């Protein structure tokens with residue numbers, strides 16, 4: 001089962017990292033940004049942002065890191081997850097839109113210290129509580 005922490009408890013556990021400046025500079029970050037802005041209809045499942053603005057991308061990531069919750073997934077990876085006030089993007093299955101995305105997932109890659117984000121759904125954590133303080137996620 002994934003584990004969840006609210007923003008304050010995640011920060012206390014040093015799970016939340018600062019957003020690098022610039023955010024899109026390395027080949028990894030460029031590659032991930034392209035993957036989530038330019039739809040590749042060959043991909044089985046991918047979400048793409050509604051905007052290809054790097055400024056909007058950065059704003060979304062910064063507000064998620066400042067206010068979002070932490071998810072430690074089943075493979076031990078750390079993500080910051082955050083609901084947005086408007087749709088962030090769309091989920092596509094082999095090029096066909098299947099779901100509007102209204103949340104953001106920021107992936108904190110531990111081996112390189114890099115960050116990337118993609119439009120996400122909040123359905124998997126709507127009922128979750130912070131493991132430390134019990135606040136709703």
Ligand SMILES: [Zn+2]
Nearest residue numbers: 006009130133
């Ligand atoms: Zn908490």
